Amino acid sequence: MPFFCCDRKRCFRRGSKMKITILGSxxxxxxxxxxxxxxxxxxxxxxxxxxxxxxxxxxxxxxGKDPSDIDLLFLTHFHPDHTGELVSLLFSGKYAGKYGRKKSLTLVAGKGLSDFYQGLCGIYGEWVDLSGLLRIKELSLPGDSLWDFNGLKLSFAPACHRPESLAIGVESCGRKMVFTGDTDVCPNLVSFAKGAELFICEAAMPDDMKVPGHLTPSLAGAMAEEAGVRHLVLTHFYPECDEVDMVATAGKTFHGPVTMAEDLMVMDLSSV
Incomplete structure (x- = not known):
């Protein structure tokens, strides 16, 4: 897909607001x-x-959104806590009658997406077949690292978690948010997040409980600091995170604003 060059006049007419809602933290x-x-x-x-x-x-x-409102679904990787309701979303899109899907859905992920979806079809068959309304896009980096989707510039970079793991950047009118998905310390994600206004980064466990494949608040803060992002939002918390001050810990390594994600938290990128 072609590179998207932002039209500043269009941005002025329509506004450059990007609304981000944490649905699951x-x-x-x-x-x-x-x-x-x-x-x-x-x-x-x-x-x-x-x-x-x-x-x-x-x-x-x-x-305030129906599943049928979604235009693109990006999966950072295939672990169940990141894909567990894909089947329900596809099933409801086909069989919900007047509440079902009327427009196409683009399903995007890294290496193995086609096999992953075919595996679901092997179990659920036509129940997850949207009858021509589902488009599968399996990303192959570096060729698919940057592409356009209906006027938004989407970018992708490998994350250090699973072989298929990818982080995503979404940019509109020069303003960018980055979501890491699950990752460990990952130098290429620092480069990927350079200049982002909003860096939504996993911090699964407290500093003294670090586990492979995941970050802690101080490690997330260090990545955000090196990337020079404007605002760090921590997410993907195990219950152990409730026992420590995650924001204060991240603040020891990142000198900008830090927010601890909560479900249904809404952020406006024009004001972060």
Whole structure:
């Protein structure tokens, strides 16, 4: 897809607002207050859902969006806490009658997406076949590292978690947000996030409970500091994170504003 060059006059007429809603700030641990990983980005009339873990659909409805409103669904990787409601989203899109999907859905992820979807079809068959309304886009980096989707510039970079793991950047009129997905310390994500206004970064466990494949608040802060981002939002919390001051810990390594994500938290990129 072609590179998107922002038209500043168009931005002035339509506004450059990008609305970001945290739908799920939790992990595989079931919690009422924190659904599994999910993030909604609204800009330029486009609705992008990033990840689709357990609880996503109800959080979408609470945020005023129907699953059929989603134009693009990006999966950072294939772990169940990031993909667990994909089947329900596809199933409801086909069989919800007047509430079902009327427009196409683009499903995007890294290496193995086609096999992942075919595996679901092997179990659920026509129930997850949107009858021509589903487009599968399996990313192959570096060739697909930057592309246009309906006026938004989307960018992707490998994350240090699973072989297929990718971070995503969404840019509208020169303003960019980056979501890491699950990752460990990852130098290429520092380069990827350079200049981002909003850096939504996993910090799964407190500093003294670091586990492979995941970050802690001080490590997330250090990456944000090196990248020179404007605002750091921590997310993807195991319950152990409730026992420490995650924001203060991240503040020891990042000297900008730090926010601890909560489900249904809304951020306007024009004012972060």
């Amino acid at each position: 939790g992990t595989c641990v079931p919690r009422l207050e924190r659904a599994c990983s999910a993030l909604l980005v609204e800009a330029e009339g486009v609705n992008i859902l990033i990840d689709c873990g357990l609880g996503t659909i109800h959080r979408l409805l609470e945020a």
